[in-house]
Amino acid sequence: MKAHYTAAKRASTIKYAIRDVVKYAKDLEEKGNKICYLNIGDPVKFDFDTPKHLKSALWEAVKKGENxxxxxxxxxxxxxxxxxxxxxxxxxxxxxxxxxxxxxxxxxxxxxxxxxxxxxxxxxxxxxxxxxxxxxxxxxxxxxxxxxxxxxxxxxxxxxxxxxxxxxxxxxxxxxxxxxxxxxxxxxxxxxxxxxxxxxxxxxxxxxxxxxxxxxxxxxxxxxxxxxxxxxxxxxxxxxxxxxxxxxxxxxxxxxxxxxxxxxxxxxxxxxxxxxxxxxxxxxxxxxxxxGPQDHIKQMVEKLRKRRDFAWKRLNQIEGITCSKPKGAFYLFPRVHGIGQRWKTDREFVLEVLRKTGVLFVHGSGFCETYGAGHFRSVFLPPVETLTHAFNLLEQFMESKGS
Ligand SMILES: Cc1ncc(COP(=O)(O)O)c(C=O)c1O
Structure with a gap:
């Protein structure tokens, strides 16, 4: 067989940890495991919906032939x-x-x-x-x-x-x-x-x-x-x-x-x-x-504020995890104590959490090798019940590791 065609070297520079970790979750899902995806910052995947007047404007444009x-x-x-x-x-x-x-x-x-x-x-x-x-x-x-x-x-x-x-x-x-x-x-x-x-x-x-x-x-x-x-x-x-x-x-x-x-x-x-x-x-x-109307923004921020407050408090209750309070967007970036000892890297930590609990986070070093390592990123987009479930599983995982 002839050798594979080679890609331009610059292609090897592209990394996107947020989606690169998904393949591990998909493998587990295929084997029948239930996965809780806390890796991607997509509010529309949770209980937030595109405002009606945007949908109508899109549909009107398509109907009017503005294609x-x-x-x-x-x-x-x-x-x-x-x-x-x-x-x-x-x-x-x-x-x-x-x-x-x-x-x-x-x-x-x-x-x-x-x-x-x-x-x-x-x-x-x-x-x-x-x-x-x-x-x-x-x-x-x-x-x-x-x-x-x-x-x-x-x-x-x-x-x-x-x-x-x-x-x-x-x-x-x-x-x-x-x-x-x-x-x-x-x-x-x-x-x-x-x-x-x-x-x-x-x-x-x-x-x-x-x-x-x-x-x-x-x-x-x-x-x-x-x-x-x-x-x-x-x-x-x-x-x-x-x-x-x-x-x-x-x-x-x-x-x-x-x-x-x-x-x-x-x-x-x-x-x-x-x-x-x-x-x-x-x-x-x-x-x-x-x-058009901007009311959804206030509603969204109020809904997110409750989830932020809950998630931030709950994560800080878990032994071995500390987290500073986010002031905007919808992400938490907690520090995990024990990276470098119990887990070689934050990536190893994230993949082990995924295997043992079915909860998918993103490793901090995927955002910066120097200043992100030792952390993970979680969204706080889902309802409090989902966050409760995910963070309970994370707590059990941390306890099983003797934190
Ligand atoms: C800081 C930042 N910039 C850009 C993007 C990508 O935005 P878009 O969906 O408009 O391409 C994201 C998505 O998560 C983001 O967090």
Whole structure:
């Protein structure tokens, strides 16, 4: 037999722990085991539903025959609605030419990284981070450099650490607030300090704000609002706040106070053109999302707050587990005591919990080898009964290990 065809080396840089662990759960499910999936941040898989007016707008668009290819940068009406939303909610002044509609924030990350990063560039990413920022940095020949976020201070970015890691090769700095996987919400002072560093060192800020309206105590501060004088590329979408994960629609915008992002903007728009457009009828629904009733957001946040309070308290009652309280998004990032002794790695811990209890978490090192190791990520999306069941099983597991 002839040898296998080889894939480009860059393909080996792609890792996505959140889904990479699923195959182990599927194997167990095939053997008849029941699995409780606490690995994926998809509210629609639990008791949250896409608001009715979004569904109607989608159906109306399809019925009216609006099923054509749209403009590559997105429907003008949607880009205008994005500008109004960003002004109203986040206090940002942008115009439709600054906005590109994408197939989810995921595509926005891809476009931005492809436009910015090439061989030798360094990208400062929060440690821990949402994995595509590290994977795409490597994919395009760059090096992700994790900056420390401080667990004892609710996973706040460590400004001194960021400063020490800026080099002549640093291209941009990624902020994720509210944060996946830790639930941190960065305060405006922290963002202002990062902005100052960015300005001093000629760095672009990439600000992932997909959870902007899912906050429990702190107010959300948008990077472009606080970092007025910095070049900011903002990323946002409809998956989480508008409960439309499967619809795959998002947007990115350029906050460009001194017109220095022109070439990057054109590079992103070129990429948008080569993939033709984002889904047209879904964009119609996205307009309805931004311009229509927003009541579901408050209801969702209140429902999630109860689940957050329960899950955080319950996890901290388990011997061998400590967890800081998330302030936004819908993830917990607990520390497991005994990684390195009872379990060689956090991945080994997560896979053993899965085998013994049927509960699937994601290992912390999947979000950062340095600052995420020794932890795991759990969503707190399901109803309290499901969380009770899962955490009871986890407690029994920990007790069986003599914690
Ligand atoms: C921080 C962050 N950015 C982006 C995404 C992907 O968003 P989308 O569904 O819009 O592609 C996620 C999904 O979990 C996320 O947590």
């Amino acid at each position: 054509w290819y749209g403009p590559s940068e997105g429907l003008l009406k949607l880009r205008k609605a994005v500008c109004r939303k960003e002004k109203r909610i986040n206090g940002i002044d942008i115009s439709p030419e600054d906005v590109v509609v994408t197939s989810g924030v995921s595509e926005g990350i891809l476009f931005t990284m492809a436009a910015l990063i090439e061989g030798g560039d360094e990208v400062l990413v929060p440690g821990p981070t949402y994995p595509p920022y590290t994977s795409y940095s490597k994919f395009f020949g760059g090096t992700p450099i994790s900056y420390r976020t401080i667990e004892e201070e609710g996973w706040r970015p460590d400004i001194a650490d960021i400063k020490s890691k800026i080099s002549a090769k640093t291209k941009c700095i990624v902020l994720i607030s509210p944060n996946n996987p830790c639930g941190a919400v960065y305060d405006s002072r922290t963002i202002a300090e990062i902005s100052e560093l960015a300005n001093q060192n000629d760095l672009i800020i990439l600000s992932d704000e997909i959870y902007d309206r899912i906050v429990y105590e702190e107010r959300f501060s948008s990077a472009a609002r606080v970092a007025k004088n910095s070049s900011v590329i903002g990323l946002n979408g409809f998956s989480k706040v508008y409960l439309a994960t499967g619809w795959r629609v998002g947007y990115l915008y350029f906050h460009d106070p001194d017109g220095r992002l022109d070439v990057i903007k054109e590079s992103v728009k070129k990429q948008a053109r080569i993939r033709l457009c984002a889904n047209t009828p879904i964009q119609k629904a996205a307009i309805a999302a931004l311009d």
